[in-house]
Structures are given as structure tokens and as C-alpha cells.
Amino acid sequence: MNEQQQLIVETSHRIFSDLCTKEVVDRGEAGEWVQTLWHALETSGLTLAGIAEDAGGSGGDVADALLVIRQAAEFAAPIPLAENFIAATLLVEAGIELPAGPLTVAGALEGGKIEFSQQGSATDIVGDLAPVSFGLHCNHWVIVAENEIAVVSPKALNAAPMLNIAGESESIFPSGTSIGSIEALNVVKLNGASERLRQLGAITRVNLMCGAMTSILDMSVAYALERKQFGRAISQFQAVQQQLAILAGEVASCQRAADSILNSDAVMDIAIAKARVGEAVQKVADISHQVHGAMGYTREHPLNLRTRRLWVWRDQYGKETYWQQQLARTIVARGADALWDVITRAN
Numbered sequence: 001m002n003e004q005q006q007l008i009v010e011t012s013h014r015i016f017s018d019l020c021t022k023e024v025v026d027r028g029e030a031g032e033w034v035q036t037l038w039h040a041l042e043t044s045g046l047t048l049a050g051i052a053e054d055a056g057g058s059g060g061d062v063a064d065a066l067l068v069i070r071q072a073a074e075f076a077a078p079i080p081l082a083e084n085f086i087a088a089t090l091l092v093e094a095g096i097e098l099p100a101g102p103l104t105v106a107g108a109l110e111g112g113k114i115e116f117s118q119q120g121s122a123t124d125i126v127g128d129l130a131p132v133s134f135g136l137h138c139n140h141w142v143i144v145a146e147n148e149i150a151v152v153s154p155k156a157l158n159a160a161p162m163l164n165i166a167g168e169s170e171s172i173f174p175s176g177t178s179i180g181s182i183e184a185l186n187v188v189k190l191n192g193a194s195e196r197l198r199q200l201g202a203i204t205r206v207n208l209m210c211g212a213m214t215s216i217l218d219m220s221v222a223y224a225l226e227r228k229q230f231g232r233a234i235s236q237f238q239a240v241q242q243q244l245a246i247l248a249g250e251v252a253s254c255q256r257a258a259d260s261i262l263n264s265d266a267v268m269d270i271a272i273a274k275a276r277v278g279e280a281v282q283k284v285a286d287i288s289h290q291v292h293g294a295m296g297y298t299r300e301h302p303l304n305l306r307t308r309r310l311w312v313w314r315d316q317y318g319k320e321t322y323w324q325q326q327l328a329r330t331i332v333a334r335g336a337d338a339l340w341d342v343i344t345r346a347n
Contacts, residue, residue: 001067004060004064005063005064005067008046008049008060008064008067008068009067009068009071011044011046012041012044012046012067012068012071012072013071015037015040015041015044015046016037016071016072016074016075016077017075019034019036019037019040020034020037020072020075020076020077022302022305024037024078025075025076025077025078025302025305026299027078028077028078028079028167028168028169029078029163029167029168031136031161031163031169033136033137034077034078034079037077037079038079038102041068041079041081045058046058046068047081047084047102048084048085048088048098049064049065049068049085050062050063050064050065050066050085050089051065051085051088051089051092051098052092055092055098056097056098057088057092057098061263062203062262062263062265063262063263065085066203066204066207066258066261066262067207067262068081069081069082069085069204069207069208069211070207070208070210070211070214070258071211072208072211073207073208073209073210073211073212073215073306073309074211074212074214074215075215076212076215076302076305076306076309078167078168078169079102079134080102080103080104080133080134080137080138082133082204082205082207082208083103083104083105083133083134083138084102084103084104084138085200085204086105086142086197086200086201086204087103087104087105087140087141087142088103089200090105090142090144090149090190090193090196090197090200091103091142091149091151093190093196094149094188094189094190094193095188096149096151096186096188099139099140099151099185100139101138101139101140102134102137102138102139103138103139103140103141103142104132104133104134104135104138104140104141104142105132105141105142105143105144105197105201106129106130106132106135106141106142106143106144107129107130107143107144107194107197107198107201108127108128108129108130108144108145108194109127109128109129109130110130112127112128113127113145113146113194114126114127114129114143114144114145114146114194115127115145115146116145116148116150116184116187118187121183122182122183122184123150123182123183123184123187125143125150125182125184127145128173129143129172129173131162131164131170131171131172132159132170132171132172133168133169133170134168134169134170135154135159135161135169135170135171136154136161136169136171137169138154139153139154140152140153140154140185141153141154141157144193144194144197145193145194146193146194147189147190147191147192147193147194148187148188148189148190148193149186149187149188149190149193150184150185150186150187150188151184151185151186151187152182152183152184152185153185154171156182156183157171157173157182158173159171159172159173160172160173164312165308165311165312166308166309166311166312167305167308168309168312197317198317198318199265199267199270201316201317201318202270202273202274202317202318202323203261203265203270203273205274205277205313205314205316205317206254206257206258206261206270206273206274206277207258207261207262208309208313209254209258209277209278209280209281209310209313209314210254210255210257210258210277212306212307212309212310212313213250213251213254213255213277213280213284213306213310214251214255215306216247216251216284216288216303216306216307217247217248217251217284217288219288219292219302219303219306220244220247220287220288220291220292221235221244221248223291223292224240224244224291234291240291243287243290243291244287244291246283246287247283247284247287247288247291250280250283250284250287251280251284253276253280254276254277254280254284257272257273257276257277258273258277260272260273261273267326267330268327268330268342270323271323271324271326271327271330272323272327274317274318274320274323275320275323275324275327276320277314278314278319278320278323279320281310281311281314284307284310285307285310285311288303288307289303289307330342
């Protein structure tokens with residue numbers, strides 16, 4: 001991490017510490033848009049970190065954006081920071097000017113596809129959209145087809161609001177329902193748009209899960225040091241120490257996996273990172289809740305704010321089985337003679 005990135009982490013950490021308290025997260029889970037937090041990040045340039053300045057962003061590298069996203073997850077921030085980054089990246093790559101305000105991105109349901117067709121001044125959007133994160137709170141949606149993207153206003157769409165198990169706002173459409181004919185603000189060709197969406201989605205989810213896991217580990221260790229049973233802290237019991245050691249090992253592996261894709265969008269790196277972090281979710285959630293006992297499941301405790309989000313992010317943009325299959329296909333396609341080179345270079 002260079003000096004600029006250290007400054008970004010410190011700045012974002014300070015903002016989240018001040019403005020993303022548990023009460024703020026609870027309001028977000030009640031469906032409220034946390035404008036104060038978003039405005040603070042926006043005025044600091046952190047909502048568009050990693051987006052080129054000449055395209056309307058704040059400049060810096062992709063790693064800068066991912067580090068802010070990781071910080072947001074540590075605090076369970078109920079804002080579309082990852083979605084805004086993905087949408088802005090796709091718009092810049094397609095040569096579309098960034099609109100003002102928060103953005104979100106909408107892709108096809110797993111195994112499906114989205115298609116656009118022009119009908120005069122309107123655009124027919126056909127296909128099943130996956131749940132759109134924070135769709136209710138964003139000024140614009142970037143809808144992603146196989147090789148095209150469209151910028152639309154959510155007011156033109158008849159989406160139903162809901163909350164996922166993490167308590168985050170989502171917009172959904174009934175399965176099998178055509179979105180219909182709408183006035184799109186922009187429809188632009190972008191080769192490989194849907195695959196690019198999956199890669200960006202996986203990269204952000206790896207860093208979101210890493211951030212949440214880091215916070216979960218810190219909370220679990222602190223609680224074990226404070227909680228007393230039979231006259232001594234539970235951290236002194238060998239069984240608890242063993243569980244915390246396993247938890248720390250899992251989190252360290254996930255941090256390394258997330259760091260490996262801060263500056264790389266190689267398919268193998270993404271596949272390995274998303275699969276490894278996805279595999280760790282079960283152990284991290286199980287152990288942290290075992291250490292905390294029943295209180296970790298209560299609405300009043302901040303632990304479940306993180307673990308519930310882990311389950312959502314694990315499933316988004318390809319579960320670990322999907323990325324394991326992608327990794328296997330990549331290795332097989334390169335042939336037996338290239339196996340050693342593939343393993344050692346991993347690109």
C-alpha cells in the first residue's frame with residue numbers, strides 16, 4: 001500500500017467511524033437512504049475513486065476504489081459504493097459521460113440474458129434482471145446486456161422494492177416479465193459487457209467480504225478477551241483459542257486473496273480470489289457466532305450486520321463453484337505442458 005492509498009484508507013475510515021454507526025446501519029436496513037454518509041464520501045471524492053479525472057472521476061487506481069469499498073464493508077455501510085464503482089467503470093469504458101448522483105448496475109439473472117432493441121425513440125429491454133442493489137436510492141441504473149449497456153432512470157421502470165437478508169435495499173421484477181419499452185438515456189455498444197460486469201462484480205464482492213471478515217475477526221477477539229466464564233476470560237480456554245486461530249487463518253487467507261486482485265483483473269486471479277473467499281464464509285460466520293454465543297444473532301448486536309452481508313455477497317456474481325469451474329476450464333484449455341507455468345504465474 002503506497003502513501004496515497006494509506007491516506008485514502010485513513011480518510012475513509014474516519015468518515016465511516018463518524019457517520020456509519022450502528023444506528024445509521026439500522027436506519028439503512030429500515031429502508032432509509034443515509035444521505036449524510038453518502039454526501040461526506042462524495043464531497044471527499046471517495047465515491048468515484050479509481051475513475052479517471054478526465055472522465056469525471058476522482059482519479060487514482062482501481063486499488064484506491066477497492067480499498068474504500070473494503071472499508072465500507074468493515075462498517076456494514078448501507079450504501080451502493082461497490083455498485084457505483086462498477087457502473088461508473090462500465091460507463092467510462094463505453095465512453096458515456098457520468099451522470100450526477102449515486103449509480104447502480106443491473107445484469108441478467110444467473111443463466112439468463114438481457115437484450116435491447118430499438119423501437120423508434122424507445123428501447124425494448126427483454127429478459128430477467130437480477131435483483132438490483134440499492135435501485136430505489138440511485139439516480140440512474142446501468143443495465144447490462146451481452147455486448148451493450150443502457151443508462152436509464154429508475155422512474156421509467158416498474159420495479160418492486162424489497163430487502164435482502166442483509167437488510168439492503170433491492171429492486172426486483174417478477175420472473176418472466178419483460179421490462180418493456182422505455183426511454184433510455186443512452187444505449188451504447190460495449191463488447192463483452194456482461195462478462196466485464198461479472199468480473200467487476202466479483203472483484204468488488206471479494207473486497208466487501210474481506211472487509212466484513214476483518215471486522216468480524218476484530219470483534220470476535222475483543223469479545224473473547226472481555227467475556228468471562230468460570231472466573232476467567234473465555235480467550236484463555238484452549239477450545240476458544242483454537243477456534244479463534246482457525247478464524248484468523250481464514251481471514252488472513254482472504255485478505256491475501258483480496259490484495260492479489262487490487263491491481264489485477266486477470267481471470268485466474270479473480271477466479272481464485274472469489275472461490276477462496278466464498279469458501280471461507282461458512283467457517284467465518286460459524287466460528288464468530290460460536291464465540292459470541294446467542295447474542296451475536298440479536299438485532300442489537302453488530303456481528304450479524306456483517307455475517308448476513310457475507311451470505312449475500314458470496315452468492316453475487318458467481319458462487320465459488322462457478323469460479324472453480326472457470327479456473328479448471330482455463331487450466332485445461334492451456335494443456336498439460338503449460339500446467340506448471342499456469343500454476344506458478346497464475347495469469
